[in-house]
Amino acid sequence: MSNRAWRRLLMVLLAITGIALAWNRWGMDDRLVIDADSRWPVLVTDDRDLEGGNSVAVLRREGRQVVLDCHLGAGYQYRFCELQFGLGEAPQGLDLSHYDTIEIVMSARAAQAAVPVRVFIRSFHPRYSALGDEGSLKVHEITFTPADYRGALAFPLSQIGVASWWVDEHPLPLEFIAQDLTHVVSLSVATAGKVDAGLHTLAVERIELHGKWISAGTLGLGLVGMWAATMLVCLVIDSLAARRHLRRSSALQTSLRRLNATLQSQANDLARQARQDALSGALNRHGLTEALIGQTRLGDAALFPAALVFIDIDHFKQINDRHGHAVGDEVIRGLAELVRAQVQREDLLARWGGEEFLLLCQATPMAEAYGIAERLRQAVAQADWPARLQVSCSFGVAEWSRGQDLDDAIRRADEAMYQAKRQGRDRVVCAVPLG
Numbered sequence: 001m002s003n004r005a006w007r008r009l010l011m012v013l014l015a016i017t018g019i020a021l022a023w024n025r026w027g028m029d030d031r032l033v034i035d036a037d038s039r040w041p042v043l044v045t046d047d048r049d050l051e052g053g054n055s056v057a058v059l060r061r062e063g064r065q066v067v068l069d070c071h072l073g074a075g076y077q078y079r080f081c082e083l084q085f086g087l088g089e090a091p092q093g094l095d096l097s098h099y100d101t102i103e104i105v106m107s108a109r110a111a112q113a114a115v116p117v118r119v120f121i122r123s124f125h126p127r128y129s130a131l132g133d134e135g136s137l138k139v140h141e142i143t144f145t146p147a148d149y150r151g152a153l154a155f156p157l158s159q160i161g162v163a164s165w166w167v168d169e170h171p172l173p174l175e176f177i178a179q180d181l182t183h184v185v186s187l188s189v190a191t192a193g194k195v196d197a198g199l200h201t202l203a204v205e206r207i208e209l210h211g212k213w214i215s216a217g218t219l220g221l222g223l224v225g226m227w228a229a230t231m232l233v234c235l236v237i238d239s240l241a242a243r244r245h246l247r248r249s250s251a252l253q254t255s256l257r258r259l260n261a262t263l264q265s266q267a268n269d270l271a272r273q274a275r276q277d278a279l280s281g282a283l284n285r286h287g288l289t290e291a292l293i294g295q296t297r298l299g300d301a302a303l304f305p306a307a308l309v310f311i312d313i314d315h316f317k318q319i320n321d322r323h324g325h326a327v328g329d330e331v332i333r334g335l336a337e338l339v340r341a342q343v344q345r346e347d348l349l350a351r352w353g354g355e356e357f358l359l360l361c362q363a364t365p366m367a368e369a370y371g372i373a374e375r376l377r378q379a380v381a382q383a384d385w386p387a388r389l390q391v392s393c394s395f396g397v398a399e400w401s402r403g404q405d406l407d408d409a410i411r412r413a414d415e416a417m418y419q420a421k422r423q424g425r426d427r428v429v430c431a432v433p434l435g
């Protein structure tokens with residue numbers, strides 16, 4: 001992905017994150033109202049079914065309020081009256097877990113005085129609840145005095161903990177004694193414990209639950225997931241693209257390397273062709289000059305005194321005329337091979353003209369050069385030539401000493417070779433007679 005695409009993606013993710021967080025903070029409200037007009041059925045209960053219980057609960061409606069008149073009797077130890085809103089049938093009930101605040105607008109009086117009340121939330125759980133047995137529902141409980149809050153109290157729903165007496169009566173593993181509001185069956189307001197007998201009036205105007213469709217925690221997790229998933233997908237796309245790019249560039253590199261090698265070998269061929277005679281494989285004049293420049297770098301001592309041997313095939317025209325140019329070519333090639341086989345590696349052999357070769361022997365005095373030429377002459381005479389030819393060569397030998405002009409030395413060798421021709425061919429003549 002390009003930098004621009006990354007920047008755009010980051011902007012989009014930041015915008016989504018910002019909008020979602022702001023919406024969660026100031027919007028996404030979920031509100032549940034429980035009052036006289038809401039759809040929840042209302043009923044009252046008292047302790048008359050219990051041992052000695054003689055409290056009497058009466059339900060009535062007064063304007064917008066649901067009122068419980070409770071004649072709290074002293075017969076039962078834990079006397080009570082209760083006003084209950086049925087929120088759902090067990091086992092499903094109603095899920096209140098996503099609400100975080102509860103607001104209660106109500107009053108509670110007894111003998112003209114403010115009294116405390118209890119709020120119960122009962123919920124079902126298959127681990128400890130049985131269908132049809134209200135006593136098996138988990139009881140969450142909080143006690144407060146409405147008058148202390150001027151009749152309107154709002155607090156976090158998490159403050160309504162599991163009733164301690166319920167925990168005592170239900171010895172369960174720890175994970176089952178925490179608040180659980182996922183399957184709420186009822187929400188009640190009841191007289192508090194240990195209040196005096198007599199007439200108690202509990203008037204509930206409204207109970208409201210507030211929350212968010214999505215809790216801040218869930219939203220945070222969702223946003224982190226969105227960032228992580230997007231980054232992961234982008235990184236995978238990027239790494240696939242990088243691998244594709246790498247494959248393409250390595251293929252390109254390979255073909256460039258091959259092309260380079262081909263060009264290099266062509267350049268080497270061309271350089272060799274520029275220095276070499278194609279027919280005989282010996283150096284050409286330019287090649288000899290270059291080779292000599294290379295030799296002079298090694299120092300004069302390695303080169304001088306050098307011997308120049310001019311070699312010319314005798315009556316070569318006749319060979320061509322009688323046996324054709326192809327045979328003539330073979331003789332030229334054969335002579336070059338024969339000379340190379342007879343001399344040292346450092347000696348330089350160049351094709352000087354049609355059937356003429358120039359051999360340059362380094363650090364070779366005249367007497368030794370004469371010996372080399374004579375050996376070559378005999379080798380030519382004894383060699384097997386195509387078409388059973390009898391081939392001979394004339395040799396002219398001259399010395400090239402330090403400080404002497406090379407062209408001069410070549411001319412002297414050439415003249416010596418012509419002298420050999422004149423003297424009857426198939427012989428070696430030195431430019432300076434040997435002592």
Ligand SMILES: Nc1nc2c(ncn2[C@@H]2O[C@H](COP(=O)(O)OP(=O)(O)OP(=O)(O)O)[C@@H](O)[C@H]2O)c(=O)[nH]1
Pocket residue numbers: 279312313314315316317318320324325326327328329332353354355421
């Ligand atoms: N086959 C062949 N012939 C060549 C080549 N280059 C030159 N020649 C021939 O070599 C012959 C040289 O002839 P000449 O210079 O008269 O010398 P020659 O016949 O060897 O006589 P002498 O040198 O006097 O012994 C010519 O006929 C050229 O055409 C070549 O590359 N291939």
